[in-house]
Amino acid sequence: MSANKIWQGNTTFILAAAGSAVGLGNIWKFPYMVGSNGGSAFVFIYLICIFAIGFPVMVSEILIGKYGRKSPINSLKKLSVEFNLSSYWKYLGILGAFAGVIILSYYSVFAGMAFSYIFNVFPSGLENPSQYSTNYFTNFSSSPFDLIFWHSLFIILTSLIVGFGVVKGIGRSVNVLMPFLFLFIILVSIYSSFVGDFLSTIYFLFKPDFSVITPQIVISAMGQAFFSLSIGMGAIMAYGAYMPEKQMIGKTVITIIFLDTFVALSAGLAIFPIVFSNPFLAINAGPGLIFETLPVAFYSLPLGSFFSIIFFILISIAALSSSISLLEPFTAWMEEKEKFKRPVLVAVLGISIWFLGLGSIFSFNIWSDLRLFGFNFLELMDYLTNNIMLPLGGLFVAVLVGWLVPEKFLEKNLNLSKYKFKAFYFFLRFVAPVSITLVFLYLVF
């Protein structure tokens, strides 16, 4: 791999990987999943999954990418040749590449909504802004044409950046935008806590109540952990290929995980105080939650529309820095086949993903009654990727790196102290695969 395909400096890799991890998963999805899954019980299991499963899997993915310096699929191939393993391991990469494009198909619908909210400035003098906000979202989501317009715009932007190449396309911009997003989300959560019901929020998010834990909550929390960290499908593995040779993987992963968790919890602290202090807003509103609540918070703020505009711009950018990593594994794989140029591949992929996304758009309106295995189209895509494909990918990564790659190779490449390595290795070999398997066994039986 040529030098211009490696990100320069340690912070660029961290911010690019954090840019992939931090996105709609943290700001849009985490709050509504918490709201619909019993609050603290979900948060508790989510945090356990992040550290017990997310950490070892993310380290392993980056290790494979950095070692292979190719697309996830070809890095896996290289690894299996090196250690005399079955050539079937490349299918782990292929599973991930497909998971990425399926996720992108609905991710783009919600990112498009976030985009459109940049221009959604509430009229002044509203008597009941919460009701206005709920009605606005209901009307907006029942119009397929509006949603298609914004979805198209988002797919075009994602494809343009990926078409130019990820290293050039985002290396520089994340350095500026990510810190700005972190700062802003902190400010909004502080503001919400002052004007809304902070105490109820803290109880809801953190007061332990294990009695409400159900298998469904465990499955959703685990899926959310994978989704939020961008692991189990090769996004982080693809980025690992662009990591500077000397950068330490362990420390880098800790930083990324910390940033990701921090943004998710801050989003909860920004949203729930508003919901709890407002009888018109419901915590279990589902995917529309942030669109219904945040504009209400901004409405009561001096210079509210200005803040609202900035906030939705930042969310859109965070979504964009994640969506490119969803598209990258498939694109890099196809590019290595050297039959077509990157822009052509991306155009074909973009159009296919756009079509698939229509199904999710129609779930809000013309197909809202359609059910497949008890889910609407959007829920099915979401369930299939987050709860099945990503954890399955994570399970295979843990088995591959934990059991088939020699320990010596890991020790050499990870450069951890003896004690830290032992802990990491234990979580990778036992904790992660066993817990994912247990969840799957429950799903099957």
Ligand code: PHE
């Ligand atoms: N982690 C991203 C988010 O939270 C979504 C994502 C999932 C990106 C999987 C890449 C791979 O928004």
